[in-house]
Amino acid sequence: MALLPKSIQNLINELSKLPGIGQKTAQRLTFYLLKQPQIERQGFSKAVESLGKDIIYCSICHNMADADPCKICSDVKRDKSIICVLEDPLDVVAMDQLADFRGVYHVLGGAISPLEGIGPENLKISELLKRLSENQEPKEIILATNPSMEGEATAMYIAKQIKIQNSKFKNIKVTRIGRGLPMGGDLEYADEYTLSKALEGRREY
């Protein structure tokens, strides 16, 4: 028997569809929202409704943006000769929190994953190669896809493509972000693959 009013049960059902949110959490969130002023809920509801309506993609870096070219690509202070290749828009957010990196980005829109039916042609890889050939002075490509099976395969694929078309881009340095023990991590708990990468990536003092 449904014991709760329909509007409450409805929102509980909707919230529990979200990843990582179970029945109990959905109940807690719904009752939290119920206690908020109507105007707060309206703001939330509007935010869900208008999600995605203003999104365009930057024709240079293929990141989500609200202008084309995006703020980063049109920023004159950015070093256009260093391109960091990433999987998703959220990776751009994470990377751009670093004051260290002042280059530009290229967003692939995912990683190669045969299991999910995502091949190189579904990603912005040909666009990257085109961008490199058009760029006046490409110095370095930093492959910063995720350190997962898919991310590694994608990075390897791109590095190989650049090598094949070597005649066109002979002076481009292609690098892969460092893999190894995370800061604050514990060697004892690291998995074998991470440890092997950490050993491989060791540096002289």
Added chain:
Amino acid sequence: MALLPKSIQNLINELSKLPGIGQKTAQRLTFYLLKQPQIERQGFSKAVESLGKDIIYCSICHNMADADPCKICSDVKRDKSIICVLEDPLDVVAMDQLADFRGVYHVLGGAISPLEGIGPENLKISELLKRLSENQEPKEIILATNPSMEGEATAMYIAKQIKIQNSKFKNIKVTRIGRGLPMGGDLEYADEYTLSKALEGRREY
């Protein structure tokens, strides 16, 4: 610099206002929603918007309902002589999942909490006493407020009120739900207060 389109950043902000949802979770949920079909998001948005608009309160048990009297109070198969007193509508949902309990409920709307300025007059306690005096054959009141400071105080207060007005309700048995070690719990990790209640609530085999 805001790197994400406004509609995305908006929803991330709204979601991170919810209890237990931080910045990273809000980002993850927003991008999940972005990948859903528009119709799914509309359902969610509508559910938030219409939340609470259909709620009325049952004039007998004071639970949230969509009809008055509510489904439970108007159910002829329910034993009206056993009333389980609870704090919130979600407690009714939890309790009613038990096939064991076929009585009715009384929802207080919270617990006595001087710190939050909630006194007995803010809860449906006088309504409970009125209900008892009007009920033809009240047999048992099960006080099932939470086993917290506030819930214990509320249960004690109600028990005392019933005792004071003893002349009116002389045959009512007033009980408190058992407190002790939760099933699957570990004695070793139980707090002192729970252990003391478990000892107090021991029973002969």
